[in-house]
Amino acid sequence: MASQSEENYLKALFHLSSGKDEVNVSELSATLGVSKPSANSMVKNLQQQGLVNYQKYKPLTLTEEGKKAAALVVRKHRLTEMYLVEKMGFGWEEVHEIAEQVEHIDSPDFFARMDEILEFPTEDPHGSPIPDAEGKVKRQLYKPLSKCNAGEKVRLGALSASSSEFLNFLNTRDISLGMWMTIQAVEAFDGSMIVSYDGHMRETLSKSVCDRLLVEEE
Amino acid sequence: MASQSEENYLKALFHLSSGKDEVNVSELSATLGVSKPSANSMVKNLQQQGLVNYQKYKPLTLTEEGKKAAALVVRKHRLTEMYLVEKMGFGWEEVHEIAEQVEHIDSPDFFARMDEILEFPTEDPHGSPIPDAEGKVKRQLYKPLSKCNAGEKVRLGALSASSSEFLNFLNTRDISLGMWMTIQAVEAFDGSMIVSYDGHMRETLSKSVCDRLLVEEE
DNA sequence: CTAATAAGTTAGACAAAACTAACAAATAGA
């Protein structure tokens, strides 16, 4: 089994390479909050285990085996978040830290039971897909709100980053997953948007917020 | 916060000193499956932190602070076992290994929520008391079945050791916690007992089994 | 195209937690 540290690196690589495919050591070290030499040496270690493709001074990719291993860590994380929200009554902004720890538990039975109890969910509370037990991930159809145009009606499907500050920001504006919103206007000069939804007729969202809201049209 | 290793040592000390009060390094190393030098150096470390009383070549005891810290680890373990059995449908013989991992999670909220959901249980699925959030443990009134006499009627309250082999042994004989049994006879020469309960009129239990069944008269 | 900056690497150190080998103290048996 992979150590907790190895699992964290795999998970980071999984996130960084979604929709980008090539990752470099600096990004990796930055997302994990470790020094570049630390990331560098762990990358070599994972390469030895056949989990990443790596050559000196070249960008990294996960191998097929590495992708599967990483997806299974993400699966454990997202199942846990779902469980904490649905079965233990936590708010979606509280669960990340706990899930960061629970995800390292080594017990297929434990996560299988969670999966059953949740009736085999395919998305976590933030709308991200939960990889299946074979590490296969349903492709996401979401695009950032910032890529949409005025007049479109879209459904909020997921968040691309979910710091608790961000989640609180959304909570204070009654923005929640699954909700529909209509784009009233797009400010050309700064990319901010004016949207309407449920009880809010004209809410302004900055470009950086719009980048983080992943939506689908239907 | 204590590391996982430190928590494991504290827990072992807690168990070893229950009803004995003095522990030596060899026992500690044996229960944890580590070498004596490893145990020795961890003991020094815990002493530095004010969690154990220790002098060269003398037996060890937990300090008050150490007892509390240890009890809180045991609390996390037993709450987890209870949760796994009551809320996730695991059998009592399956939960130990998972709880060994979950107990190291550092999130007061997580365990507080478990406690609430379970409606503040005072005993785990094996009948052992769950220390409260301040680390106070309710004294147990149980004594081993082997100390009882023929003719007595007793209630099975807890187990003193709970390997999965032992739990399976009990399962195959329909022996479960909370159950009443009557002692039909005690074999003087080997300490084995003939007991009756529920669907079983004459079941023979060896001395070593009777030592591990903790009972109360009422 | 060259120089400055960014990214990647190597070397060497450290802390935690384990180990083995070897020695010292305590205890128990004859």
Add this chain to the structure above:
DNA sequence: TCTATTTGTTAGTTTTGTCTAACTTATTAG
């Protein structure tokens, strides 16, 4: 009491995962 065994300790090594300092390769701006 004296020796043998058990128990405890010290010293030194290993592994994992981190770090800093210093150096090398790549990339980017003028």
